[in-house]
Amino acid sequence: MQQSENPSRDRILARIRAGLHTPAAESADTTSSGGAIFEPIRNPLDRFQQECVANLTECVLTADTTASALQLAKILQSLPEGEVFVQDDPSLRWLIDVVPSSRPIRWSSQGAPAETSQATVTLVEALIAQTGSILVTASCGGRGASVVAPCHIVFSTIAQLVPDLQTALRNAFREGKLARNSFACVISGSSRTADIEKILVQGAHGPRRLVIILQTGT
Amino acid sequence: MSATAAQRFLQDAAVKSADLVHRGIILHGLESYDAAHLRGRARFKDWEAARQKCQEIKQEAINHLDRYLLQFEEKVTSRGGHVFWAANAEEACKYVVDLASRCGVRTVVKSKSMVTEEIYLSPALEKAGIKVWETDLGEFIVQLRNEPPYHIVTPAMHLNRRQISELFREKIGADIEGDDPSRLVTAARLWLRRAFFAAEMGISGANFLVADSGVIAISTNEGNGRLCTSVPRIHVAVTGIEKVIPRLEDLAVLWPVLATSGTGQPITTYSTLIGGPRRPGEPDGPEEFHVVLVDNGRSQLLADAEQREVLHCIRCGACLNICPVYRHIGGHTYGTTYPGPIGSVLTPHLSGIREFQHLSYASSLCGACTSVCPVKINLHHHLLYNRRNATTEGGTKFTERIGFRAWRYTMLHPRIYAFAGWLGRAALRVLYGVGLAGSILDPMRMWNRRRSPVPLPSESFRARWRKGLAAK
Numbered sequence: 113m114q115q116s117e118n119p120s121r122d123r124i125l126a127r128i129r130a131g132l133h134t135p136a137a138e139s140a141d142t143t144s145s146g147g148a149i150f151e152p153i154r155n156p157l158d159r160f161q162q163e164c165v166a167n168l169t170e171c172v173l174t175a176d177t178t179a180s181a182l183q184l185a186k187i188l189q190s191l192p193e194g195e196v197f198v199q200d201d202p203s204l205r206w207l208i209d210v211v212p213s214s215r216p217i218r219w220s221s222q223g224a225p226a227e228t229s230q231a232t233v234t235l236v237e238a239l240i241a242q243t244g245s246i247l248v249t250a251s252c253g254g255r256g257a258s259v260v261a262p263c264h265i266v267f268s269t270i271a272q273l274v275p276d277l278q279t280a281l282r283n284a285f286r287e288g289k290l291a292r293n294s295f296a297c298v299i300s301g302s303s304r305t306a307d308i309e310k311i312l313v314q315g316a317h318g319p320r321r322l323v324i325i326l327q328t329g330t
Numbered sequence: 331m332s333a334t335a336a337q338r339f340l341q342d343a344a345v346k347s348a349d350l351v352h353r354g355i356i357l358h359g360l361e362s363y364d365a366a367h368l369r370g371r372a373r374f375k376d377w378e379a380a381r382q383k384c385q386e387i388k389q390e391a392i393n394h395l396d397r398y399l400l401q402f403e404e405k406v407t408s409r410g411g412h413v414f415w416a417a418n419a420e421e422a423c424k425y426v427v428d429l430a431s432r433c434g435v436r437t438v439v440k441s442k443s444m445v446t447e448e449i450y451l452s453p454a455l456e457k458a459g460i461k462v463w464e465t466d467l468g469e470f471i472v473q474l475r476n477e478p479p480y481h482i483v484t485p486a487m488h489l490n491r492r493q494i495s496e497l498f499r500e501k502i503g504a505d506i507e508g509d510d511p512s513r514l515v516t517a518a519r520l521w522l523r524r525a526f527f528a529a530e531m532g533i534s535g536a537n538f539l540v541a542d543s544g545v546i547a548i549s550t551n552e553g554n555g556r557l558c559t560s561v562p563r564i565h566v567a568v569t570g571i572e573k574v575i576p577r578l579e580d581l582a583v584l585w586p587v588l589a590t591s592g593t594g595q596p597i598t599t600y601s602t603l604i605g606g607p608r609r610p611g612e613p614d615g616p617e618e619f620h621v622v623l624v625d626n627g628r629s630q631l632l633a634d635a636e637q638r639e640v641l642h643c644i645r646c647g648a649c650l651n652i653c654p655v656y657r658h659i660g661g662h663t664y665g666t667t668y669p670g671p672i673g674s675v676l677t678p679h680l681s682g683i684r685e686f687q688h689l690s691y692a693s694s695l696c697g698a699c700t701s702v703c704p705v706k707i708n709l710h711h712h713l714l715y716n717r718r719n720a721t722t723e724g725g726t727k728f729t730e731r732i733g734f735r736a737w738r739y740t741m742l743h744p745r746i747y748a749f750a751g752w753l754g755r756a757a758l759r760v761l762y763g764v765g766l767a768g769s770i771l772d773p774m775r776m777w778n779r780r781r782s783p784v785p786l787p788s789e790s791f792r793a794r795w796r797k798g799l800a801a802k
Contacts, residue, residue, distance in 0.1 A: 124417060243597045259553050259557060308486070317554045
């Protein structure tokens with residue numbers, strides 16, 4: 113943005129700087145207690161599963177890639193007829209090809225998921241035990257891959273599990289994930305709302321189901 | 331002559347606090363929030379340490395606001411995004427309307443953003459012939475009713491399912507049997523899906539602007555924010571300059587604290603980070619990304635060292651939920667974009683202390699708001715500062731000034747005080763004796779209107795003291 117197109121920029125900055133000349137009034141209590149804010153997570157896998165139950169995410173553990181492929185096929189079979197959008201990644205191509213199906217597949221290399229997609233299948237950047245969340249970026253099939261279809265299925269491995277949000281965000285920053293992607297999201301369950309009389313309803317605008325296939329073996 | 335904001339406030343407060351149906355709906359919503367909030371807090375090892383940490387993060391950000399905003403801007407522009415600095419509502423609206431007109435935008439989908447409410451962005455777009463759809467379910471409901479949001483977090487909490495069902499049948503022609511919430515949600519989903527995929531522009535707010543990463547952070551549960559920022563070809567984020575935070579890692583505590591204070595959740599379902607338009611190789615996402623940084627009075631508040639911390643607010647709504655005044659009079663009565671304690675503190679700074687000084691008195695000063703604020707803003711003290719400022723800036727009536735001068739004089743002269751007390755008691759005795767209690771001549775009528783009348787004492791406190799009260 114050219115400066116000439118934004119004449120207020122310098123005025124606002126000047127006002128901010130002038131305002132900050134006067135130090136802020138001391139707050140009553142600004143000394144950090146230094147104590148731990150969250151309980152330490154002793155068993156990340158147990159915690160992750162507990163949190164998934166709490167936030168209504170379906171988490172399925174599998175022993176190996178064959179079991180993961182069978183599990184994926186089972187989930188896809190349970191869905192209504194229609195196209196499935198899949199992140200174009202060799203590991204997901206393998207999982208999809210193991211169990212042949214007549215269902216139309218749209219790969220992320222072909223573009224964004226169609227509005228009518230029945231499900232999306234993607235990888236994740238990380239799993240977060242503290243909140244039972246997944247971390248996805250635009251590399252995981254794009255932005256729409258985790259929100260357009262009524263069912264979002266993710267394939268992940270135990271090596272991707274981190275104990276807490278801080279670790280996930282720190283890793284994302286250090287590994288330049290946000291510099292390489294225009295988008296990232298920590299997803300903690302299916303789309304939901306409680307705007308009507310505080311009654312929880314799943315599938316407000318995004319997926320009604322979030323299913324995590326978590327492969328614990330090789 | 332039209333009523334002033336203060337007169338409207340008093341009238342609406344009287345109506346709403348006497349509306350038992352309204353109070354029942356609000357109480358139900360807030361009781362369920364209270365339980366969830368307590369459960370959420372229990373998930374922290376040390377909730378107070380979390381509040382302390384959040385306060386420190388926001389304090390650092392606000393005390394170095396210029397540095398962090400420039401760092402954020404540099405990162406966003408380096409990735410092909412645009413950052414526009416708007417001094418006021420007019421500039422912000424003009425930028426967005428001009429952009430929409432230039433790009434041939436006919437439909438806009440919006441996710442919830444209080445700043446866009448503050449600057450009246452939707453009316454500005456509609457005036458330019460652009461259709462705007464609010465996509466947060468609560469916002470969609472109040473949009474159909476042509477009402478402002480009732481609450482920062484739950485905009486339609488004042489309505490029950492029957493009212494919403496009738497609204498959907500009438501306004502969007504939804505074929506809904508009964509008033510089951512899941513059917514109502516499905517009706518809204520189907521209606522808004524068309525809007526998401528037809529819109530050329532998506533507008534969001536931002537809960538945080540992360541300086542070291544140059545990303546905006548948006549928290550939503552419904553996924554409407556995700557669709558608004560993924561599907562249309564232009565994404566505009568409109569946000570206040572005070573939303574910046576230094577580091578990405580700060581979200582590790584801010585996200586859980588915001589969710590716990592806002593709804594009682596451990597974390598919001600979609601905690602999204604967006605740093606620019608879609609990059610080469612990404613299958614989808616907007617081609618253009620704009621961030622509008624709105625000042626609109628914030629830099630003026632920043633210059634007030636005593637009240638600067640008001641800019642720490644993360645708009646969680648916890649102070650509204652706990653406020654006994656809000657619980658009785660509801661959100662619309664305030665007549666402001668930001669209701670409740672934080673609104674009563676902030677609005678005089680953003681919209682004028684003369685017109686909105688009455689909000690400083692819409693509080694029992696119980697301090698409940700301060701006790702729950704996740705960034706430890708001393709809210710009830712700021713209400714007192716606003717009261718003082720309104721008085722010192724000459725916003726008081728002539729009769730009030732004379733009255734307080736007379737009161738001061740009386741308090742400094744014991745004999746006159748004693749005489750005034752005797753005169754008052756005698757006059758009231760006569761007045762009540764001839765049956766004029768509650769009439770226009772009764773100086774106690776305002777006090778007694780909603781309270782049991784105070785019995786008139788037969789003698790003054792001083793007289794009782796002399797008779798030996800001190801010895802007891």
